[in-house]
Amino acid sequence: xxxxxxxxxxxxxxxxxxxxxxxxxxxxxxxxxxxxxxxxxxxxxxxxxxxxxxxxxxxxxxxxxxxxxxxxxxxxxxxxxxxxxxxxxxxxxxxxxxxxxxxxxxxxxxxxxxxxxxxxxxxxxxxxxxxxxxxxxxxxxxxxxxxxxxxxxxxxxxxxxxxxxxxxxxxxxxxxxxxxxxxxxxxxxxxxxxxxxxxxxxxxxxxxxxxxxxxxxxxxxxxxxxxxxxxxxxxxxxxxxxxxxxxxxxxxxxxxxxxxxxxxxxxxxxxxxxxxxxxxxxxxxxxxxxxxxxxxxxxxxxxxxxxxxxxxxxxxxxxxxxxxxxxxxxxxxxxxxxxxxxxxxxxxxxxxxxxxxxxxxxxxxxxxxxxxxxxxxxxxxxxxxx
Amino acid sequence: xxxxxxxxxxxxxxxxxxxxxxxxxxxxxxxxxxxxxxxxxxxxxxxxxxxxxxxxxxxxxxxxxxxxxxxxxxxxxxxxxxxxxxxxxxxxxxxxxxxxxxxxxxxxxxxxxxxxxxxxxxxxxxxxxxxxxxxxxxxxxxxxxxxxxxxxxxxxxxxxxxxxxxxxxxxxxxxxxxxxxxxxxxxxxxxxxxxxxxxxxxxxxxxxxxxxxxxxxxxxxxxxxxxxxxxxxxxxxxxxxxxxxxxxxxxxxxxxxxxxxxxxxxxxxxxxxxxxxxxxxxxxxxxxxxxxxxxxxxxxxxxxxxxxxxxxxxxxxxxxxxxxxxxxxxxxxxxxxxxxxxxxxxxxxxxxxxxxxxxxxxxxxxxxxxxxxxxxxxxxxxxxxxxxxxxxxxxxxxxxxxxxxxxxxxxxxxxxxxxxx
Numbered sequence: 087x088x089x090x091x092x093x094x095x096x097x098x099x100x101x102x103x104x105x106x107x108x109x110x111x112x113x114x115x116x117x118x119x120x121x122x123x124x125x126x127x128x129x130x131x132x133x134x135x136x137x138x139x140x141x142x143x144x145x146x147x148x149x150x151x152x153x154x155x156x157x158x159x160x161x162x163x164x165x166x167x168x169x170x171x172x173x174x175x176x177x178x179x180x181x182x183x184x185x186x187x188x189x190x191x192x193x194x195x196x197x198x199x200x201x202x203x204x205x206x207x208x209x210x211x212x213x214x215x216x217x218x219x220x221x222x223x224x225x226x227x228x229x230x231x232x233x234x235x236x237x238x239x240x241x242x243x244x245x246x247x248x249x250x251x252x253x254x255x256x257x258x259x260x261x262x263x264x265x266x267x268x269x270x271x272x273x274x275x276x277x278x279x280x281x282x283x284x285x286x287x288x289x290x291x292x293x294x295x296x297x298x299x300x301x302x303x304x305x306x307x308x309x310x311x312x313x314x315x316x317x318x319x320x321x322x323x324x325x326x327x328x329x330x331x332x333x334x335x336x337x338x339x340x341x342x343x344x345x346x347x348x349x350x351x352x353x354x355x356x357x358x359x360x361x362x363x364x365x366x367x368x369x370x371x372x373x374x375x376x377x378x379x380x381x382x383x384x385x386x387x388x389x390x391x392x393x394x395x396x397x398x399x400x401x402x403x404x405x406x407x408x409x410x411x412x413x414x415x416x417x418x419x420x421x422x423x424x425x426x427x428x429x430x431x432x433x434x435x436x437x438x439x440x441x442x443x444x445x446x447x448x449x450x451x452x453x454x455x456x457x458x459x460x461x462x463x464x465x466x467x468x469x470x471x472x
Numbered sequence: 473x474x475x476x477x478x479x480x481x482x483x484x485x486x487x488x489x490x491x492x493x494x495x496x497x498x499x500x501x502x503x504x505x506x507x508x509x510x511x512x513x514x515x516x517x518x519x520x521x522x523x524x525x526x527x528x529x530x531x532x533x534x535x536x537x538x539x540x541x542x543x544x545x546x547x548x549x550x551x552x553x554x555x556x557x558x559x560x561x562x563x564x565x566x567x568x569x570x571x572x573x574x575x576x577x578x579x580x581x582x583x584x585x586x587x588x589x590x591x592x593x594x595x596x597x598x599x600x601x602x603x604x605x606x607x608x609x610x611x612x613x614x615x616x617x618x619x620x621x622x623x624x625x626x627x628x629x630x631x632x633x634x635x636x637x638x639x640x641x642x643x644x645x646x647x648x649x650x651x652x653x654x655x656x657x658x659x660x661x662x663x664x665x666x667x668x669x670x671x672x673x674x675x676x677x678x679x680x681x682x683x684x685x686x687x688x689x690x691x692x693x694x695x696x697x698x699x700x701x702x703x704x705x706x707x708x709x710x711x712x713x714x715x716x717x718x719x720x721x722x723x724x725x726x727x728x729x730x731x732x733x734x735x736x737x738x739x740x741x742x743x744x745x746x747x748x749x750x751x752x753x754x755x756x757x758x759x760x761x762x763x764x765x766x767x768x769x770x771x772x773x774x775x776x777x778x779x780x781x782x783x784x785x786x787x788x789x790x791x792x793x794x795x796x797x798x799x800x801x802x803x804x805x806x807x808x809x810x811x812x813x814x815x816x817x818x819x820x821x822x823x824x825x826x827x828x829x830x831x832x833x834x835x836x837x838x839x840x841x842x843x844x845x846x847x848x849x850x851x852x853x854x855x856x857x858x859x860x861x862x863x864x865x866x867x868x869x870x871x872x873x874x875x876x877x878x879x880x881x882x883x884x885x886x887x888x889x890x891x892x893x
Binding site for chain 2: 271274357397405
């Protein structure tokens with residue numbers, strides 16, 4: 087079974103099952119409201135795929151993905167606001183600007199009137215910010231806790247900046263009240279289904295890209311940089327470049343996720359991009375298993391679903407539960423829930439060994455040996471998390 | 473080899489993407505007129521056939537706003553209980569569904585959507601911060617549902633899907649300024665938290681001061697939750713202003729008033745008028761720090777009306793004798809009874825009929841008689857300036873001679889013309 091999953095057809099079958107579940111089964115089974123909720127979780131899962139690459143495979147503890155998520159989201163929100171203003175208001179000035187600002191659209195908003203510029207910016211702006219930041223940080227060989235603190239400080243600063251710019255970013259209210267999405271009416275349920283489908287397909291594409299990367303030469307180098315950066319440098323590779331590229335990929339994924347989040351959820355505010363949401367992105371990844379392909383996605387999805395279903399019944403309890411789960415996983419299962427099968431098989435193996443010493447048992451073929459070696463690449467070194 | 477596998481995997485994915493995108497395309501907006509005609513595409517799913525009807529309460533039961541919003545939740549629960557004990561609304565018992573807004577605007581929007589679409593509630597009550605209201609507004613407009621918002625706010629808004637039972641600016645801030653002017657205040661200093669309400673309030677105060685010959689000696693903002701006020705307090709002291717207008721929110725008040733006292737400023741030497749400190753907040757800020765300071769609201773626990781005596785007694789009986797009642801709690805309590813009166817006047821739970829019947833609906837509220845303004849969905853309120861007494865309760869020192877009509881866009885004030893553009 088395990089070897090099949092890793093084969094060519096296994097991967098194809100896996101993607102096909104994922105596509106059927108997300109694109110056929112979910113829309114058929116869920117109400118319009120729950121489907122939009124799943125769409126929101128899928129946005130978080132797309133961020134998680136990027137974090138899985140950067141943190142799980144590259145050892146970069148990215149505590150500030152909210153920044154890139156926010157950049158993508160605010161760019162999309164600005165475009166939707168401007169488009170709505172010209173479609174419905176006629177004046178071309180978003181409502182909140184006339185209420186709290188000067189009543190004029192600031193110059194740096196203007197480029198986002200164009201749908202093409204917006205779509206490009208959603209990818210390029212987070213990518214460029216990550217590139218500049220990555221080069222500045224990794225070339226100077228800043229790593230570990232220093233990188234984590236730096237990325238988190240960036241998220242905090244970004245949220246404070248957004249709150250302070252009441253007249254141009256909507257301040258703590260954020261941007262909301264979108265009515266159209268590239269000319270499509272956002273109230274129409276079939277357009278909501280379309281948005282959900284786009285998010286689901288983007289998630290599958292992100293997974294495909296992540297898998298390709300993980301199984302490429304670059305992916306091997308990335309794991310090598312995570313585990314033994316100095317040795318990679320001695321081999322003639324530049325770890326800074328490898329890290330920066332991965333960081334940019336994770337940032338772009340977060341940016342796209344943010345841009346999808348806006349029309350699906352209908353609001354973006356500083357509370358969605360600051361320190362706390364940045365950490366929340368990480369929790370799902372850690373719980374699911376950060377070094378695996380599906381671990382981050384499944385972790386992010388299940389944490390989000392659990393939060394939504396538990397939080398309304400036990401409002402304050404959820405925060406403690408989430409914290410406890412995080413502590414337990416980091417403390418006892420650093421590989422996340424994805425390492426559960428391996429732990430179980432190891433336990434089984436130990437039991438079998440014990441039993442095989444007993445004279446009555448039949449000779450056992452060590453069938454579990456193959457998957458154990460095959461998964462070595464996914465083992466998470468303790469060091470990477472520190 | 474491995475690379476080619478993934479490339480092949482992409483082809484069916486791309487095909488699937490295109491297929492769903494094409495199949496999923498819905499209505500496109502070609503011109504605004506057609507867009508408006510499809511406005512209420514989400515038809516109501518409210519079930520009124522049984523012996524009960526569902527209503528939703530949405531409050532932050534967790535997060536930074538939980539302390540304040542739990543009190544609103546309590547008084548909403550009291551109102552629902554009283555209505556049910558008296559036979560319900562049009563003979564139907566209220567079935568309350570409560571959701572946690574978790575102090576996050578995005579959560580408020582999501583949970584409001586659930587209350588409307590999933591739970592099919594006839595009306596929703598709650599919200600506190602401006603950002604939570606702004607986040608929920610498009611949800612209620614898109615689904616054509618009703619929200620009753622019970623907190624004083626910054627005005628400049630009127631949605632047909634929201635009923636505002638808290639004060640708008642001309643029922644709280646402007647009367648407070650009138651009171652200060654009457655007391656001979658020539659100069660004021662503005663201190664506020666950095667978010668929508670204080671910024672908008674201060675814009676209005678600046679315009680008022682300019683028109684009334686009052687001097688604004690400073691306008692300072694602290695980030696929400698900030699507890700470092702030595703710089704701001706020193707500026708306030710050095711300004712020698714006649715009074716301070718305080719729009720700080722939550723914990724910041726504790727630090728502000730403590731430092732205010734520590735530099736030797738008192739209620740007698742430089743009074744502070746606060747618009748976010750009610751009975752509920754006084755123990756948190758510390759009575760010794762705020763005793764004798766002024767507040768501007770429309771309701772105090774000490775009000776001597778029969779309806780208020782009944783409300784306070786019922787609240788204490790249900791939640792404990794040590795509990796206090798405050799303006800937002802009273803506005804929330806009132807909102808549920810106003811909705812009941814609207815439904816009974818309309819003879820229907822349907823949103824458009826309730827909206828049509830809303831104008832002129834009155835209720836004998838603890839703060840006095842309130843009347844719904846059918847034009848802007850706000851209510852008449854009686855502004856009152858209060859002084860915090862030695863028990864931590866607030867005594868009325870000045871009260872508007874009659875209830876003030878709501879004017880969220882300050883259209884009736886000449887000096888405010890440039891504000892609402």
